[in-house]
Amino acid sequence: MSLKNKITYISLFSGCGGFDIGFKENGFKCLGAYDINPYVTDVHSKNLKGPVFVHDLNDLNLPGNLPKDIDVVIAGSPCQGFSTIGKRMVNDPRNHLLLTGGEIAIKYNAKAFICENVPGSNSGEHKKYWEKLQHLLKSNGYITEMIQYSAYSFGVPQLRKRLILYAWKSDEHTTIELLSVPQKNIVxxxxxxxxxxxxxxxxxxxxxxxxxxxxxxxxxxxxxxxxxxxxxxxxxxxxxxxxxxxxxxxxxxxxxxxxxxxxxxxx
Missing domain, CATH: 1.25.40.10 (Tetratricopeptide repeat domain)
Structure with a gap:
């Protein structure tokens, strides 16, 4: 994939666009950002000027006349059912949305899929959702790697940790290199x-x-x-x-x- 050809992506559970900013700033072309909340999609459209849709992602059929092949799918599904400051109900219906991103990536034949959630999503019984997601991706030809990052290491003055799952198609046309954490510690x-x-x-x-x-x-x-x-x-x-x-x-x-x-x- 070459940035000269504008790598395409879609953003799931996009919120107001925090996940999208890095992709937009590096030349990726957004084909659609999707969230169920009309207030955050309004903020997203004003900040990032791309196609934004109010959509319940339990429905995998996305609006926007998307092509059958998308380069990258990014997803930041809800964390309320996983967070250690919440009730951590294993059967919280929002927990299943972690798998939804992978299902949509497969449906649209994405070359790469990136999703994030809180560290609590990978502890106790809740980790079964990550295990199901990785099994789903691997059974559809993806290589996966999961890494825990701290925002502090990237120059953000917060002790905020997140799990990032990277998945990419294992073929000769796609090469993914995961860079080391920069360690730009500031307060x-x-x-x-x-x-x-x-x-x-x-x-x-x-x-x-x-x-x-x-x-x-x-x-x-x-x-x-x-x-x-x-x-x-x-x-x-x-x-x-x-x-x-x-x-x-x-x-x-x-x-x-x-x-x-x-x-x-x-x-």
Whole structure:
């Protein structure tokens, strides 16, 4: 497959398009994104400008006049029945949707299939869904490999782990190379630094502007950057003179840096 020929893909359980972004940015052509929720598909269509359909994926017949052969199918099926913070009901009807992505990949003769879910989906009795999915794919000529990743290793300041299953047709025309994890470890402080100067960071479009500035001030205060915190507390007060939390924390930070006595007039 060559990017010069625009590799095609479809996105299942697409949500607002988080899974799609990497594919779009690397030149893949979306033939259709599918989700049952009309609100998220509306966001998806506005952000990614591709064909999006409100569709219940229990029905494997997808709208959109798709070709019989698709290069890649990606799927991020619901995790509620698998998540360790939920009830983890083995027979939750949403759990079966993990297999749906593989069934659609086979139906549309996909060269490659990629799906993700939470680590809890591969523990206890729940792992039977992954086992069924891999058996289904292998029996239809796919090679499979499953890897657990942490978002932290990719430069995202979250300790969020996900299981990714890669599957590809085992023929001489398709070669898949799984790259090593980059290990770009950063923390939230690195991401938030200088946020107010970033492109499209326009606080005028945000309601409760004082609370936003107050929250940023609290973050700086937690890092021990009291002068920066003071500036944001002052901005919060400019938007809302009655923000007592910002007034209190401002006084505290001014006292820490020795500015309180000369700032009595401010109060």
């Amino acid at each position: 939230l402080k690195d991401i938030l630094h200088g946020l107010e100067n970033q492109q499209n960071h326009n606080i005028n479009f945000i309601e409760d502007k004082d609370e936003i500035h107050y929250a940023i001030g609290m973050a700086y205060q937690d890092w021990g950057k009291f002068n920066e915190a003071i500036e944001f507390y002052k901005r919060a007060i400019d938007f809302n003179l009655h923000n007592e939390d910002a007034l209190y924390e401002l006084a505290y930070c001014m006292d820490i840096v020795g500015q309180l006595d000369q700032s009595i007039a401010y109060y």
